Amino acid sequence: MKVFGICASPRNNTTEYVLKDALNKLNRHNFETEIFTCYGKDIKPCMHCDYCLENKKCIIDDDMKKVYEGLQSADGIILATPVQSGGISSNLSAIMDRTRALEAIDYNLLRGKIGMSIAVGGDRTGGQDFAHLKNITYFMIHGIIPVSGGPFGSNLGASFWSNDSIDDIKEDQYGMESLNRTLQEFENFLNKYI
Numbered sequence: 471m472k473v474f475g476i477c478a479s480p481r482n483n484t485t486e487y488v489l490k491d492a493l494n495k496l497n498r499h500n501f502e503t504e505i506f507t508c509y510g511k512d513i514k515p516c517m518h519c520d521y522c523l524e525n526k527k528c529i530i531d532d533d534m535k536k537v538y539e540g541l542q543s544a545d546g547i548i549l550a551t552p553v554q555s556g557g558i559s560s561n562l563s564a565i566m567d568r569t570r571a572l573e574a575i576d577y578n579l580l581r582g583k584i585g586m587s588i589a590v591g592g593d594r595t596g597g598q599d600f601a602h603l604k605n606i607t608y609f610m611i612h613g614i615i616p617v618s619g620g621p622f623g624s625n626l627g628a629s630f631w632s633n634d635s636i637d638d639i640k641e642d643q644y645g646m647e648s649l650n651r652t653l654q655e656f657e658n659f660l661n662k663y664i
Contacts, residue, residue, distance in 0.1 A: 471660055474544035476537065477507040478551040478562035484632035484639045485590045488649065489550040492588065492628070495653055501660070506540055508561040513537075516567035528571035537565055538572055542579060545664045546656060547614060549605045550588035552632075556597035558589075558604045566608045573612070581613030584663065586656045587627030588649070590639070594631040602626035617659050619651030628652045 475493050479485040486507055493503040511533040521529035528534065541547065551558045558566075572579050587605035589598035606626065609616040618626050623644070630645035632638055639645065 471545040471664055472502040472504065472543055473546040473548060473660075474540040475503065475505045475548040475550060476540075476562070476565065477505060477509070478549065478559045478565065479590075480508055480559070480561060481552075482507065482509040484630070484634070484636060485550050485552045485588070487636055487639060488588055488590055488628070488630055488645075489548065492548060492550075492649060492653055495650075496657070499657060501546075501657075504540055504544070506537055508559075508565075513561055513564050513568070515564045516570060518567075518570075522571035522574035526575045528568060530568070534565070534568050537568075541569070541572060544583060546584040546586065546660050547580075547609075548586045548588060548656075549608070550590070551601050551605070553589055553591035553597040553601050557600045562605075566604075569608075569612065578613065582663070583614045584656060584659045585609035585614040585616050586652055587616070588630070588652075589627060590630040590632050592632055592634045596631075598629040599626055602629070615659060615663065617652065617656045619648055619653075619655055622651075624648040624651040 589601035606616045628649035
């Protein structure tokens, strides 16, 4: 089975570190993984021009093509976002909006895939839950089955407090526990439903 991870940070720092850790753990359990990072990429916002509805492709020619390919080929999808202004990054918002072009090709293209959320905040309570809820809403709109880590500390997904530092995120034991719980459920769902 294949898992496609999107790192929606404009930097290659803490969010990318956490997502790579998650994908490495999945690799060790025999999942094929692929990462797309927004760092250094060109992802323009959706113009909602309806070109995709008539032409079955997006009018914008940018790095979103790699996201389209990854989403289509994946059985599981991990959205990893830094918390910005109390929610998801503008990069992830653009990616979510641009997914419309995939469903113009086939409304059911993403349905039945398994989705997981990772949110990395500079503060312990910087908006991680709001970021998770946006990711979960995205999953639900597109028929992707959202998975949490369960009712004991990972209710919506894996939540981290980075303090904007690689060293600090490596020491975030609570965050790593939430990641491990959420990954366990994610694997369970993939193995059961895919």
